[in-house]
Amino acid sequence: MQGKDFDIRISTKHRVRFTRNAFVPENRLLIDLLETNGHAKVIAFIDSGVAEAFPNLEGQVNDYLERMPGFISKGTVVQAGGEACKGNTDTLKAAWDTIEQAGIDRHSYIICIGGGAYLDVIGLAAATAHRGIRLVRFPTTALSQDDSGVGVKNGINAYGKKNFLGTFAVPHAVVNDFSFLHGQPETDRRAGIVEAVKVALVKDAAFFHWIEDHCDQLTKLQPHTLEETVERSALLHAAHIAYGGDPFENGNSRPLDFGHWAAHKLEQLTDFKLSHAEAVGIGMALDTAYSWKTGRLSEEPAMRILKVLKKLQLPTWHASLEQKCANGTREVFNGLEEFREHLGGELTVLLLRDIGKGEDVHAMDKNLLDECIDWLATQATLPVKS
Numbered sequence: 001m002q003g004k005d006f007d008i009r010i011s012t013k014h015r016v017r018f019t020r021n022a023f024v025p026e027n028r029l030l031i032d033l034l035e036t037n038g039h040a041k042v043i044a045f046i047d048s049g050v051a052e053a054f055p056n057l058e059g060q061v062n063d064y065l066e067r068m069p070g071f072i073s074k075g076t077v078v079q080a081g082g083e084a085c086k087g088n089t090d091t092l093k094a095a096w097d098t099i100e101q102a103g104i105d106r107h108s109y110i111i112c113i114g115g116g117a118y119l120d121v122i123g124l125a126a127a128t129a130h131r132g133i134r135l136v137r138f139p140t141t142a143l144s145q146d147d148s149g150v151g152v153k154n155g156i157n158a159y160g161k162k163n164f165l166g167t168f169a170v171p172h173a174v175v176n177d178f179s180f181l182h183g184q185p186e187t188d189r190r191a192g193i194v195e196a197v198k199v200a201l202v203k204d205a206a207f208f209h210w211i212e213d214h215c216d217q218l219t220k221l222q223p224h225t226l227e228e229t230v231e232r233s234a235l236l237h238a239a240h241i242a243y244g245g246d247p248f249e250n251g252n253s254r255p256l257d258f259g260h261w262a263a264h265k266l267e268q269l270t271d272f273k274l275s276h277a278e279a280v281g282i283g284m285a286l287d288t289a290y291s292w293k294t295g296r297l298s299e300e301p302a303m304r305i306l307k308v309l310k311k312l313q314l315p316t317w318h319a320s321l322e323q324k325c326a327n328g329t330r331e332v333f334n335g336l337e338e339f340r341e342h343l344g345g346e347l348t349v350l351l352l353r354d355i356g357k358g359e360d361v362h363a364m365d366k367n368l369l370d371e372c373i374d375w376l377a378t379q380a381t382l383p384v385k386s
């Protein structure tokens with residue numbers, strides 16, 4: 001038997017842009033990002049939460065698409081977003097139906113305007129219809145602008161597991177339009193900063209110190225500071241994906257998932273009453289405490305990290321951490337195996353050696369994790385010292 005290996009080399013551009021009011025007639029950013037053969041179709045999928053927060057949006061987007069020279073507008077579709085849209089295949093199926101009925105083909109573009117959950121579903125619909133239609137993502141929440149929206153993953157939850165079904169697909173472009181960001185409800189907007197804290201902790205100590213220095217402005221959601229945070233975080237995430245050596249997560253190491261083994265499990269244990277952002281706050285507090293209690297991270301940076309999380313009004317403990325399995329171990333610990341299983345291979349969890357410096361470990365001591373959770377419980381209600 002004989003065979004041969006062929007090298008298929010694919011180089012893809014990951015375009016990340018920042019703007020304001022992308023759909024006013026004079027903003028050409030979107031038009032300039034798209035190419036047409038004279039009859040490319042374009043359709044926009046809009047998260048209903050965004051459509052409600054911006055009542056003129058649908059009309060504005062429709063007008064914009066109509067005016068795009070050389071494109072055929074297929075109008076807008078509004079669907080309910082939020083975690084529920086990832087919970088079954090209804091939204092995905094409805095999106096496929098729309099794509100089919102509108103005759104969207106591989107020369108067309110899908111535009112998706114929404115939070116991280118809705119982007120995940122429409123990203124999956126776009127990646128699978130006709131084996132992949134070009135997608136322009138407009139993330140509209142702090143979390144999706146500073147993290148998920150600039151990523152290359154999509155998915156829905158299935159079999160009781162987060163993101164069980166999905167693909168890796170580099171979007172044609174990501175446009176972070178800050179005018180959407182400032183319309184998100186305050187608590188959620190503040191919580192979404194958590195992914196910026198995360199990427200700073202694993203990649204960029206100077207950025208963490210900057211966040212620390214600007215905590216008061218961030219807590220008040222001072223627009224300029226929030227935008228700078230989102231922009232720095234988005235660029236760090238995109239740079240990691242492009243230059244980190246493993247854009248499609250074939251290896252075991254997942255530095256951008258610091259704190260996420262517990263977070264994903266807590267979201268599921270609380271039936272998504274804890275948002276992804278809140279759960280990541282708790283997961284990062286736990287892995288920070290564990291990094292400290294195992295002697296990797298000294299006490300001073302560990303306390304600084306917890307202080308930043310608390311100042312940003314993120315939870316650092318939750319009652320669901322106490323939920324036990326029949327054998328008496330905490331339910332959240334099953335998150336470790338599910339985290340491993342998602343990639344396969346060896347369990348690999350990132351802990352901190354210092355701010356901005358991570359270390360992969362391949363096992364976690366459950367007794368010590370118990371201690372960390374007990375300790376976090378005692379800290380949760382203490383006021384934050386300024």
Ligand SMILES: NC(=O)c1ccc[n+]([C@@H]2O[C@H](COP(=O)([O-])OP(=O)(O)OC[C@H]3O[C@@H](n4cnc5c(N)ncnc54)[C@H](O)[C@@H]3O)[C@@H](O)[C@H]2O)c1
Pocket residue numbers: 047048049050053080081082083086114115116117118120140141142143144147148149151152153154155162180181183184185192276277
């Ligand atoms: N694909 C990835 O790489 C990746 C990475 C991290 C997180 N995620 C996923 O992202 C999801 C969380 O996303 P999220 O935090 O953006 O929340 P979300 O998408 O669940 O949105 C929360 C709510 O806000 C509404 N909304 C969105 N933008 C708004 C705006 N500008 N104004 C008012 N309301 C608005 C939505 O309709 C929804 O009801 C989770 O499912 C998580 O797993 C994906």
Ligand SMILES: [Zn+2]
Pocket residue numbers: 147195260276280
């Ligand atoms: Zn996350």
